[in-house]
Amino acid sequence: NAGVMQNPRHLVRRRGQEARLRCSPMKGHSHVYWYRQLPEEGLKFMVYLQKENIIDESGMPKERFSAEFPKEGPSILRIQQVVRGDSAAYFCASSGAKPQTQYFGPGTRLLVL
Amino acid sequence: DQQVKQNSPSLSVQEGRISILNCDYTNSMFDYFLWYKKYPAEGPTFLISISSIKDKNEDGRFTVFLNKSAKHLSLHIVPSQPGDSAVYFCAAGDSNYQLIWGAGTKLIIKP
Numbered sequence: 001n002a003g004v005m006q007n008p009r010h011l012v013r014r015r016g017q018e019a020r021l022r023c024s025p026m027k028g029h030s031h032v033y034w035y036r037q038l039p040e041e042g043l044k045f046m047v048y049l050q051k052e053n054i055i056d057e058s059g060m061p062k063e064r065f066s067a068e069f070p071k072e073g074p075s076i077l078r079i080q081q082v083v084r085g086d087s088a089a090y091f092c093a094s095s096g097a098k099p100q101t102q103y104f105g106p107g108t109r110l111l112v113l
Numbered sequence: 114d115q116q117v118k119q120n121s122p123s124l125s126v127q128e129g130r131i132s133i134l135n136c137d138y139t140n141s142m143f144d145y146f147l148w149y150k151k152y153p154a155e156g157p158t159f160l161i162s163i164s165s166i167k168d169k170n171e172d173g174r175f176t177v178f179l180n181k182s183a184k185h186l187s188l189h190i191v192p193s194q195p196g197d198s199a200v201y202f203c204a205a206g207d208s209n210y211q212l213i214w215g216a217g218t219k220l221i222i223k224p
Contacts, residue, residue, distance in 0.1 A: 042202060042216040091156050100145055100206060104156035
């Protein structure tokens with residue numbers, strides 16, 4: 001089953017550390033999206049990437065957060081100097097050439113102590 | 114400004130009966146709509162979608178209805194089964210790629 005894969009599934013960091021979240025899209029998909037879900041809330045769009053390009057990062061905080069989708073390898077969402085408010089579930093989704101239906105990975109649950 | 118609203122945070126339905134989940138939107142530029150189902154500790158799973166040129170789409174026990182004049186869509190599940198207990202998200206998109214999500218409705222199927 002070549003679904004969307006995310007790792008790690010759970011990540012614990014102390015304040016000030018860096019968090020790296022990885023996402024491998026579904027086979028054949030070249031569009032990747034990152035979302036964040038805070039407790040009791042819906043999913044909030046963060047960033048949309050295609051291979052080697054950031055298409056839209058309008059939902060990403062201006063500081064400490066960055067994302068990439070290199071030519072080879074998974075997409076990476078990087079959070080520097082994490083704070084407690086970064087604790088959330090981070091979901092990655094991918095889609096094919098017609099980016100209407102997005103397929104989600106299982107998410108990474110980040111806990112900042 | 115919430116462009117996609119799911120006004121019921123939760124819904125409880127007897128097993129075997131029909132579950133109706135509602136979603137309202139404000140942006141008339143949305144041209145497709147999707148429903149996702151989410152279990153705890155898992156990512157959302159795509160259920161069913163509908164294009165704005167249709168008013169109904171059916172897939173097994175799941176039917177989505179779209180009322181463009183009212184800017185309203187609904188998901189019908191019949192008959193409801195215990196495994197349907199989950200959080201259901203409505204999402205909408207335009208010719209762009211970005212999906213706008215509702216806050217979700219938690220569906221509880223009672224035995």
